Amino acid sequence: MPMATVVKQISAVLKTDLSLPNADYFLDATENLAIKLVGDFLFRVEMHNEQTQICGGRIVETEAYLDVSDPASHAATKQITGRNQILYSTGGTAYVFRSYGVHHCFNVIARPAGAAGCVLIRALEPLAGIDLMTTRRGKNTNQLYDLCSGPGKLCQALGINQTHTGANLRNSELLILQQRQPTTIQIEQGPRIGISRATERKLRFWQRNSRWTSN
DNA sequence: ACATGGATGCTT
DNA sequence: AGCATCCATGTC
Numbered sequence: 001m002p003m004a005t006v007v008k009q010i011s012a013v014l015k016t017d018l019s020l021p022n023a024d025y026f027l028d029a030t031e032n033l034a035i036k037l038v039g040d041f042l043f044r045v046e047m048h049n050e051q052t053q054i055c056g057g058r059i060v061e062t063e064a065y066l067d068v069s070d071p072a073s074h075a076a077t078k079q080i081t082g083r084n085q086i087l088y089s090t091g092g093t094a095y096v097f098r099s100y101g102v103h104h105c106f107n108v109i110a111r112p113a114g115a116a117g118c119v120l121i122r123a124l125e126p127l128a129g130i131d132l133m134t135t136r137r138g139k140n141t142n143q144l145y146d147l148c149s150g151p152g153k154l155c156q157a158l159g160i161n162q163t164h165t166g167a168n169l170r171n172s173e174l175l176i177l178q179q180r181q182p183t184t185i186q187i188e189q190g191p192r193i194g195i196s197r198a199t200e201r202k203l204r205f206w207q208r209n210s211r212w213t214s215n
Numbered sequence: 216a217c218a219t220g221g222a223t224g225c226t227t
Numbered sequence: 228a229g230c231a232t233c234c235a236t237g238t239c
Contacts, residue, residue: 063234073234077223077225081223082223083222083224097223097234098220099233099235100221100236101220101221101222102221105235140237150235152235193235
């Protein structure tokens with residue numbers, strides 16, 4: 001099915017006119033992309049017997065992880081390794097890693113090929129496929145807020161795992177979309193969560209007053 | 216406050 | 228080969 005058709009279907013579900021970003025949207029500096037992605041949308045689209053299954057929502061919280069100069073980034077190794085070489089691929093690629101051996105974390109690669117950087121998606125406002133996401137989250141969902149209010153939670157809700165690493169986020173079952181007519185939102189900035197190094201850097205961004213952010 | 220959980224990267 | 232560390236969550 002053509003991507004344009006898929007985007008139309010999602011727009012119909014959301015009752016909002018959404019579009020695919022241009023490829024160069026993701027080639028921006030990591031910090032800029034982290035800010036731009038707040039207010040954009042993340043969906044997983046699965047085809048089952050001619051049926052299109054859509055789940056996901058609106059990004060309300062992100063964190064920027066920079067290149068080798070950022071001690072908290074997976075790019076901060078002596079050599080490029082099997083895990084972090086994906087950070088050097090072209091912007092708009094998916095990077096999923098396992099956190100504490102338990103949960104998955106979904107990242108959007110930033111910058112052109114050869115330059116490292118990624119944006120961790122930390123929370124979504126759930127908008128589509130609520131039943132599917134609730135099922136995937138299991139018994140841990142007492143309310144909508146519990147679905148996507150953390151990087152591990154949203155991966156579980158959308159069924160994101162390491163097989164999605166390398167996916168093109170403009171042309172795969174994982175899609176980043178944006179509003180054709182963007183609404184202005186206030187963005188706040190603070191230290192990243194759960195890291196032990198470079199804790200002074202304010203590379204976490206979230207929508208002001210959103211009730212869907214983590215903690 | 217604490218257990219869970221598995222891979223990664225760095226050091227012997 | 229061993230080991231400390233790690234971009235979290237749920238329950239205690």
